[in-house]
Amino acid sequence: MQRYELIYAVVRQIPCGRVCSYGRVALLAGQPGAARLVGYALHALRLGAANEVPWWRVVNRHGMISNAYEPALQRARLVAEGVAVDEADHIDLGRYLWDGA
DSSP states (O other), X not given: OHHHHHHHHHHHHSOTTOBEEHHHHHHHTTOTTOHHHHHHHHHTOOHHHHHHSOGGGEEOTTSBOOSSSOHHHXXXXXXXXXXXXXXXXXXXXXXXXXXXX
């Protein structure tokens, strides 16, 4: 579970109004190539922790919202933060990507 905590620490750093990819979160958490682990970690969040970790700011490498974990809620939270999400649930990574800097 310690690996999950490293992932959560990175996700907590993603600024409001920005997104990060699963792969980049994995890299920043010291787990390069472990994008799926990030997905598992975010999916494992329980209701209380889910509000402390902004899971909705993590998208796939193409800037798409995943349909595996509350896509409507993720879209709504991103839009509320000022992130433009098109009708296909795509986000412009050139504009909204947080690179960890």
